[in-house]
Amino acid sequence: MRPDVTLQPLDETSLRELLDAAVADADPLEVMPPVDGPAGWTAGRRQAFLDFHRARSLSGEPVETTYVIRVGEEAVGAARLCPIEDAGHAVEAGIWIGRSHRGSGVGGAVLRRLFELARAGGARRLFASTTAGNTPMRRLLAAAGAELARDGQEITAWADLAEAGF
Ligand SMILES: CC(C)(COP(=O)(O)OP(=O)(O)OC[C@H]1O[C@@H](n2cnc3c(N)ncnc32)[C@H](O)[C@@H]1OP(=O)(O)O)[C@@H](O)C(=O)NCCC(=O)NCCS
Structure with missing residues (x-):
């Protein structure tokens, strides 16, 4: 596993770094819900990215925990854990990594870390969806x-955290 990959809980300072990483190295649709308007990182979409993370993770009543993924000191993406209501100690995990850092083992290191964090937080099962x-x-x-x-094109995945390979 890559020892240079760490997760840092998101705060206002690192949110700016995360936006810069997303703008430089990812498509808006890979990192946030769709926003109407012209394609690309418009001013409106940048603001929506900040609003999205503030509402979900930095408000007085956060609905999920977001982590900045760092390779060394550099912010390269985000990972999240969101409790799933009524699912009995289950969390949903999500990850995005900037294009220039994909395919080199960062995702594997991040998912391992998310499994550890989910266990430490008392979760018993982890859910993820992808295409x-x-x-x-x-x-x-x-x-x-x-x-x-x-x-169809949707893949759902459930892992039992007591038995998981990570
Ligand atoms: C999906 C994502 C998080 C994976 O992270 P990553 O750092 O690129 O993945 P890794 O380098 O750790 O590779 C994971 C595995 O996929 C394989 N892999 C990596 N890129 C691949 C590619 N383009 N095609 C086929 N296999 C690939 C690796 O070999 C590795 O498999 P192995 O462990 O069996 O050798 C990352 O690509 C990403 O952020 N993508 C855009 C956003 C996204 O799709 N998020 C997930 C939505 S649920």
Whole structure:
């Protein structure tokens, strides 16, 4: 596993770094919900990115925990854990990594760390969803011992954290 990959809980300072990393190295649709308007990182979409993370992770009543992914000192993406209501100690995990850092083991290191954080937070099961065409994410989830199910283009995965390979 890559020892240079760390997760840092998001705060206002690192949120700016995260936006810079997203603008430089990712498509808006890879990192945030769709926003109407012209394609690309418009001023409106940059503001929506900040608003999205502030509302979900930095407000007085956060609904999820977001982590800045760092390779060394550099912010290269984000990972999140979101408790799933009524699912009995389950969390949903999500990850995005900037294009220039994909395919070199960062995702594997991040998913391992998310499994550790989920366990430490008292979760028993971890859920993730992706698309059939997302080979790296599917490989990572399978390697972690998650049970994958396919419905059309959607892949859902559940991992038992007591038995997971990660
Ligand atoms: C999905 C994502 C998080 C994976 O992270 P990553 O750092 O690129 O993945 P890794 O380098 O750790 O590779 C994971 C596995 O996929 C394989 N892989 C990586 N890139 C691949 C590619 N383009 N095609 C096929 N396999 C690939 C690796 O060999 C590795 O498999 P192995 O462990 O069996 O050798 C990252 O690519 C990403 O952020 N993509 C855009 C956003 C996204 O799709 N997020 C997930 C939505 S749920």
